[in-house]
Amino acid sequence: MPGVLAKKLALTKERLYGLIGLAIVLALVPVFLGFNFYYVLLATNVMLAASLVAAWNIIGGYAGQLDLAASAYMALGAVVTGHLLASYGLTPWIGMFLGAGLAVTVAVLVGYPTFRFGIKEVWYALLTSALVVILMRIYYLIYGSFETYIPHMEPEWLYLSFRRYEVYYYLLAAMVVIIIWINLKIKSSKLGYYLAAIREDELAAEALGIDVRRYKLYALMIYAALAGIIGGIYITLTGILSYRLFDPWLGIVTAVMGIVGGLGSIEGAVLAAVILRSLEEYLRGAIGATYPGSHLLVYGLILIIVGVLKPEGLASLIRYVKNKLFYRKREEVK
Amino acid sequence: MPQPILRVEDVVKRFGGIIAVNHMSMEVYKNEILGLIGPNGAGKTTLFNCITGVYKPEEGRIIFQNEDITGLPPHVIIQKGIARTWQKVRPFKKLTVLEAVTVGALLRIPDVDEARETAKEILEFIGIDKSRWNRLGSEITLIEHKLVDLARALATRPKLILLDEVAAGLRPHEMDELAKVLLKVREEYKLTLIVVEHVMRFVMGLSERIVVMHEGKKIAEGRPEEVANNPRVVEAYLGTKPL
Numbered sequence: 163m164p165g166v167l168a169k170k171l172a173l174t175k176e177r178l179y180g181l182i183g184l185a186i187v188l189a190l191v192p193v194f195l196g197f198n199f200y201y202v203l204l205a206t207n208v209m210l211a212a213s214l215v216a217a218w219n220i221i222g223g224y225a226g227q228l229d230l231a232a233s234a235y236m237a238l239g240a241v242v243t244g245h246l247l248a249s250y251g252l253t254p255w256i257g258m259f260l261g262a263g264l265a266v267t268v269a270v271l272v273g274y275p276t277f278r279f280g281i282k283e284v285w286y287a288l289l290t291s292a293l294v295v296i297l298m299r300i301y302y303l304i305y306g307s308f309e310t311y312i313p314h315m316e317p318e319w320l321y322l323s324f325r326r327y328e329v330y331y332y333l334l335a336a337m338v339v340i341i342i343w344i345n346l347k348i349k350s351s352k353l354g355y356y357l358a359a360i361r362e363d364e365l366a367a368e369a370l371g372i373d374v375r376r377y378k379l380y381a382l383m384i385y386a387a388l389a390g391i392i393g394g395i396y397i398t399l400t401g402i403l404s405y406r407l408f409d410p411w412l413g414i415v416t417a418v419m420g421i422v423g424g425l426g427s428i429e430g431a432v433l434a435a436v437i438l439r440s441l442e443e444y445l446r447g448a449i450g451a452t453y454p455g456s457h458l459l460v461y462g463l464i465l466i467i468v469g470v471l472k473p474e475g476l477a478s479l480i481r482y483v484k485n486k487l488f489y490r491k492r493e494e495v496k
Numbered sequence: 497m498p499q500p501i502l503r504v505e506d507v508v509k510r511f512g513g514i515i516a517v518n519h520m521s522m523e524v525y526k527n528e529i530l531g532l533i534g535p536n537g538a539g540k541t542t543l544f545n546c547i548t549g550v551y552k553p554e555e556g557r558i559i560f561q562n563e564d565i566t567g568l569p570p571h572v573i574i575q576k577g578i579a580r581t582w583q584k585v586r587p588f589k590k591l592t593v594l595e596a597v598t599v600g601a602l603l604r605i606p607d608v609d610e611a612r613e614t615a616k617e618i619l620e621f622i623g624i625d626k627s628r629w630n631r632l633g634s635e636i637t638l639i640e641h642k643l644v645d646l647a648r649a650l651a652t653r654p655k656l657i658l659l660d661e662v663a664a665g666l667r668p669h670e671m672d673e674l675a676k677v678l679l680k681v682r683e684e685y686k687l688t689l690i691v692v693e694h695v696m697r698f699v700m701g702l703s704e705r706i707v708v709m710h711e712g713k714k715i716a717e718g719r720p721e722e723v724a725n726n727p728r729v730v731e732a733y734l735g736t737k738p739l
Contacts, residue, residue: 352602352611359599362588362633369548369582371574371603371652426590 258394
């Protein structure tokens with residue numbers, strides 16, 4: 163029934179306009195950057211972080227699980243796409259979905275027992291953090307410290323092998339918009355309500371008939387799949403396959419950005435990713451060369467300040483601005 | 497006697513060396529309000545948790561509507577029609593009142609919009625003012641929490657609700673209000689209620705029948721005034737009379 167499907171795909175007007183507005187802004191960014199090679203690459207990196215944080219928001223923000231394995235799922239997507247492309251010439255358009263498939267498989271293999279035995283909070287964080295390292299070692303055992311380079315291949319569109327960064331920027335920007343849309347759809351669906359209930363109080367959620375394990379696993383699978391696809395695009399950008407793709411730091415940073423953004427708020431998460439990632443690059447450029455590592459110090463300081471002053475994250479700031487801009491009566495029930 | 501809706505048969509639950517529930521049996525009849533009382537540590541909440549699937553009893557059976565539900569997980573128990581509220585309120589702090597009740601309604605109504613409508617009906621019926629529906633769980637008062645908790649449970653369309661110390665912490669007039677709501681709810685939804693309670697005035701006024709637990713066992717059963725004058729109950733609460 164197309165009618166039902168259309169209804170399932172539709173967003174509320176406010177959200178739809180917001181998303182279209184975002185798409186237009188993102189589309190114009192390279193123009194404002196004057197198609198400068200370096201700046202577009204930076205913008206691409208910002209989009210990469212934003213899309214990853216948006217995917218993380220599903221497990222971390224909505225389901226409330228402090229997952230630190232974003233880079234593991236992303237890297238799985240990347241190595242599957244990359245090796246199939248480099249060794250067999252398989253187009254990344256297919257490879258990224260196979261990569262996402264592997265990411266989901268690993269997510270289920272790890273997630274099922276994890277949720278079955280009720281591992282949560284710091285223990286879940288430790289477990290997922292270890293997952294990145296474990297996968298890194300496995301990759302290392304198979305491929306060693308060799309780096310595999312993906313050669314330039316024609317036709318460009320088929321192999322996502324472009325000589326300019328704009329296309330990658332647009333691919334990842336499109337991912338950001340798509341993943342935000344997925345987030346919004348989840349939020350207003352039964353899954354979203356159930357995940358929110360699980361995040362707030364697992365015991366109460368279960369007493370209302372929510373199969374906590376199953377819904378956590380759904381959230382984990384969606385997140386892993388999205389991270390895998392992002393990884394597939396990312397590897398066509400860098401073209402270098404290495405065990406370093408399994409980067410524990412990236413997994414932590416992704417969670418940090420999501421938390422600074424305000425748990426459960428997709429707007430906040432994406433905004434935090436954009437601001438923090440840009441800031442990190444700026445600080446690296448501005449002071450990182452003079453005092454190596456100092457950009458991380460400043461970065462850490464900013465996180466502490468946010469933690470102390472705005473524990474609700476950027477989301478509370480966004481809400482404040484929204485309420486000022488479009489004054490709505492809070493009492494009114496939508 | 498009408499058909500019992502719930503039968504607790506010889507249930508035992510131990511925690512290490514402590515026997516919290518010790519060969520406890522009782523029956524609950526359709527559409528009644530059963531008060532479950534007893535001094536602190538009598539095992540009332542543990543028994544609750546056995547019935548709702550939070551704990552698995554070591555011995556005994558729990559039969560609900562002629563079906564053995566012993567040891568089923570909580571999310572399955574509620575599908576069978578046993579809902580509960582919590583002794584210590586467990587609000588969804590970052591969800592609005594309406595959203596919290598919608599979560600409950602989604603159990604039987606998969607469509608979010610329809611579930612929201614049902615949630616609204618229930619909130620209206622329970623008597624939570626419309627102006628409070630968009631408040632977050634962290635912003636409402638204790639009595640509202642208790643009512644939302646009840647509404648959340650009601651939204652799952654249960655046949656039996658277990659109320660764990662609903663009156664705790666409430667002011668006397670709020671208790672009266674709550675008792676009225678409970679009676680109204682039972683009438684409208686054809687419910688059976690089990691009320692675990694410490695506040696005697698509340699439970700004596702509300703219940704039609706009372707079961708008294710002490711040290712994990714049932715020591716008395718009957719109409720409120722019978723139970724109140726039962727020497728064993730007095731002894732359990734106050735200790736033996738000095739000679």
